[in-house]
Amino acid sequence: MSDIEEFKKLVERQQRIEKESVERYDEYSKVLDEDMQKKVKDIIEDEKEHVEIVGGMLELIEDYEGSFERENGQKKLFSEEDIYSAMILVSDLESYMYDILEFIEGINDIRDIKYLSYNKIPSRIKQELDESSGISREDVTFLNCSSEGDENIDPDSLTDISLAIKESFEDEKAFVLVDNITTFTSKHPEESIVNFVSSLNDNARERDKEVLWVAVESDEYKELVNKLVQLCDKKIEL
Amino acid sequence: MNEQENIVELLEEGISMEEIPTLTNLKKMKEILHSTSMDEDVKRKLLKKIRKIQSDSIKHSSIFNKMLGEVEKDE
Numbered sequence: 001m002s003d004i005e006e007f008k009k010l011v012e013r014q015q016r017i018e019k020e021s022v023e024r025y026d027e028y029s030k031v032l033d034e035d036m037q038k039k040v041k042d043i044i045e046d047e048k049e050h051v052e053i054v055g056g057m058l059e060l061i062e063d064y065e066g067s068f069e070r071e072n073g074q075k076k077l078f079s080e081e082d083i084y085s086a087m088i089l090v091s092d093l094e095s096y097m098y099d100i101l102e103f104i105e106g107i108n109d110i111r112d113i114k115y116l117s118y119n120k121i122p123s124r125i126k127q128e129l130d131e132s133s134g135i136s137r138e139d140v141t142f143l144n145c146s147s148e149g150d151e152n153i154d155p156d157s158l159t160d161i162s163l164a165i166k167e168s169f170e171d172e173k174a175f176v177l178v179d180n181i182t183t184f185t186s187k188h189p190e191e192s193i194v195n196f197v198s199s200l201n202d203n204a205r206e207r208d209k210e211v212l213w214v215a216v217e218s219d220e221y222k223e224l225v226n227k228l229v230q231l232c233d234k235k236i237e238l
Numbered sequence: 239m240n241e242q243e244n245i246v247e248l249l250e251e252g253i254s255m256e257e258i259p260t261l262t263n264l265k266k267m268k269e270i271l272h273s274t275s276m277d278e279d280v281k282r283k284l285l286k287k288i289r290k291i292q293s294d295s296i297k298h299s300s301i302f303n304k305m306l307g308e309v310e311k312d313e
Contacts, residue, residue, distance in 0.1 A: 003270070003274065006270070007267065007270050007271075007274075010263055010266055010267045010270070011267065013259075013263055014260075014263050014264065014267070014291075017255075017259045017260055017263060018260075018291075020255075021255055021256075021260070024251065024252075024255065025252065027248075028248050028252070031241065031244055031245055031248065032245065032248075036305055039301055039305065040252075043252075043298050043301065046294045046298065049294075050291050050294065053287045053290060053291060054287075054291075056287065057284055057287050057288075060280060060283060060284060061284075064276075064277070064280055066276065066277040066280070067275050067276070067277075068274055068275065068276050069274060069275045070270060070273050070274045070275075071273050093257070093261070093296050093299065094261055094264075094265060094292055094296060095261075095265050096257075097257055097258055097261060097262045097265075098261070098262045098265040098266065098269075101262065119250055119253060119303075119306070120250065120253055120254040120257060120258060121247070121250050121251055121254045124251070124254035124255065124258045124259065125254075125258060127258075127259070128258050128259055128262060131259075132259075132262065132263065132266065146247075146250045147243055147246045147247045147250055148247060148250065148251075183303075186303070186306070186307050186310075187310070
């Protein structure tokens, strides 16, 4: 596939995502209260505008006859020397999921990923793994704190989450990825989060196991993220 | 599933839609454009459109997160 074809496929996928968002969010109005319905209606209007914007992108690409060549970037692969017991990946909201997928692709050959999802539904993450990464959903085990499905970990209980992570450490090649620690602030005070991370990092070090905390940086959580970075052995740069 | 649980699941799906396929796909497009030899004028137009959708999607994710927080506070 040429570079421009690959780019066009991503734009076409974006169009499908935007159309699906309109259809799904339309369904929400049936169960939400009036105030929330209004907010969702505004979002739907944005999504409809996005469908038009992406249509314009497709026209630009179809009319384009110039060169479109890309320098081949090498994907980062992780070796044993790159892996520490307590690691943190700090990113922004725009990029963090992309970075997580890059990280999983880089480590998947040498570790079994245990993916803890705090407030996102695993079915969407699995779909993303299948559609846009080089690995399969079968390669990743989910620890689910969202409301999707039946076997959920209670997001209100840091003790339950801690137990689930420690249980995952039983697997010899387990690598626990926590997506993402900054969303824990919706239910837990920062001090509890810091103690929780510190305790699990100590447990991972004692047992020679590994955990990656994903943190989304923003002005609001800058201080928390700085504290968490101090508690880890390595900050990942992708 | 009761009504409250249904709303929580829908809002989590909204957050997931915005943060997983939408923002990841946009980031991939941006990465390709940044490393390509494409005509600068066309590249600029495409990047402007991508940034507009990115900025809206970040706003949408924040709205869904706030609504989820409100619903869970009422539980």
